[in-house]
Amino acid sequence: MDIMSSGLSSPQSTISDWKIRPLGNQKSRNPWQKVYCFDQWKPRNFGDHQIHGLEFGVKRAKRRQRNRFPLKSVVDVGKVLETESSSTEGDRNSSFYDAIVIGSGVGGLVAATQLAVKGAKVLVLEKYVIPGGSSGFYQRDGFTFDVGSSVMFGFSDKGNLNLITQALAAVGCRMQVIPDPTTVHFHLPNDFSIQVHREYNKFISELVSKFPHEREGILKFYGVCWKIFNALNSLELKSLEEPIYLFGQFFKKPLECLTLAYYLPQNAGNIARNYIKDPELLSFIDAECFIVSTVNAMQTPIINASMVMCDRHFGGINYPVGGIGEIAKSLAKGLVDQGSEILYKANATSIIIEDGKAVGVKLSDGRQFYAKTIISNATRWDTFGKLLKKEDLPEEEKRFQKAYVKAPSFLSIHLGVKADVLPPDTDCHHFVLEDDWENLEKPYGSIFLSIPTVLDKSLAPEGNHILHIFTTSPIENWEGLSRKDYEAKKELVAEKLISRLDKKLFPGLKSSIVFKEVGTPKTHRRYLARDSGTYGPMPRRTPKGLLAMPFNTTAISGLYCVGDSCFPGQGVIAVAFSGVMCAHRVAADIGLEKKNPVLDTALLGVLGWLRTLA
């Protein structure tokens, strides 16, 4: 069939005039053309508006074909129509996608893949050249480095909270993983060292042996965490902004939902203080929370603390063979396998708003893409400060920015070292705070260290290990420096951190280095496209647990957010949950899932009101 010679219908035609037929395996003769098969599309996906858009797209497509522009898609709707999805001239009529996702962090990818498997046509726009954002990877001199943390929660084959495993399975991926016997080895002031073993009882015994007088308090505090975790684990996790699902869960699991509702506004620090008095043990709980949220226990929602403190024993921490980057790569591949698309080097500069509704995205190279819904995986500060005009900040976002600030960015050092510098049985993850508990939250105060080659040797050339060292660091420390001073400061700060580890953990570390690369907050701002290179949101004051954290809908119709500045916050599994929630809400709004507009209005109103109480 000559797709370019097909006819056009009259512009007045409606969906009833059209018959949607699959194209089968038809191949395009134009090497730039992609031919999509729309057999799974239901007519309801084509409103009048869309049909007109397609027709308009045909004319444009033909013109562009003559100009040798790439066609993006071909739709067979009885007569063959061609349409293109992007436009440099900004015609709103070429709307084609159900959703555009700005950013391919795990949050964005999970939202995109979940939508794609529900039958939506999704376009992901990623500024960088590979997917993953903070969960990406990079390769140098035979080393494969994880960009961010290597601690992967929610990656087991058990229960309902293994959201990473579930997200991959949804697009037909199952990854080989390596179980980590120790989530983290803490090296704390006063020579207090403790390993968080995979086996819960082993960890608790070790903790009780250090604080025998607090045995009961320890059991009670972690007992509350288990109560919350078990409640979470009993639910089917979907959008808390979708009333049919939410009320359904309350009906099916009333006790568990009430437990979660009760703990939703509470923090780990208060709960710990109900049972524990020893200041050093409370400081340890602070350190436990700090690695979850970059703030102390008084500021860490108990639901988030419980999630992490129990999943590490329930499903355990598992590392993907080949590195963390494999997760994003698999999700991106899964997305494309579902018939959706991902564009790299696609730097979104603004969200196009028409009649108060988000309808498209404009890129820095001038291209524009249109969709029924826009999902931003950029932080809320970037979304409402850069992609949308700062001056038009909706009240909801003002409230968010009042309750949460950007956590400081971080300094990270990726090292390749000679393997023999590490003692046998070295753990994969370490948290180091040498002398003074007061330094826990200070910039450069505590050090995170991951050695993923302890689990997967294939990440480094034989005889070597990878060390990923990171610590909090504000971007202000790195601005206004000349190139020379900036480079010198990088060297100096890295040297100090490496010396601390050389002294505390691995004597000889400095002289065993074969590769070193230092990333500053500016590096993270640039490559992760996160405002000030922020690690994520942190509460300005003591929060009411998770109550103030916004979900996925925004004050702008058709615009959704996903990622760590949405409920439940920082963490790969947390952003995966945000992706699941977002996809469910968007699917309901575009007619791929059940929806009740009256209940929607009521629930969204109540949730908005609850946030004002926080």
Ligand SMILES: NC(=O)c1ccc[n+]([C@@H]2O[C@H](COP(=O)([O-])OP(=O)(O)OC[C@H]3O[C@@H](n4cnc5c(N)ncnc54)[C@H](O)[C@@H]3O)[C@@H](O)[C@H]2O)c1
């Ligand atoms: N910072 C770390 O060290 C680290 C490491 C691992 C995991 N994590 C976790 O990952 C979470 C973040 O995950 P996430 O999914 O929310 O986001 P993310 O920051 O990982 O990914 C966002 C993606 O969006 C892209 N992007 C941003 N603005 C864009 C634009 N204008 N145009 C096109 N692309 C754009 C970025 O390039 C990036 O790939 C953090 O909370 C953290 O807990 C962090």
Ligand SMILES: CC(C)=CCC/C(C)=C/C=C/C(C)=C/C=C/C(C)=C/C=C/C=C(C)/C=C/C=C(C)/C=C/C=C(\C)CCC=C(C)C
């Ligand atoms: C809707 C209302 C008002 C009421 C209804 C009640 C109800 C049904 C509530 C339901 C709530 C739900 C379902 C909540 C779900 C919450 C979830 C899934 C939370 C998940 C949180 C996960 C977190 C916080 C994970 C964090 C992980 C992190 C940050 C890991 C970081 C690791 C490091 C930084 C590395 C450390 C590294 C070294 C080297 C030590």
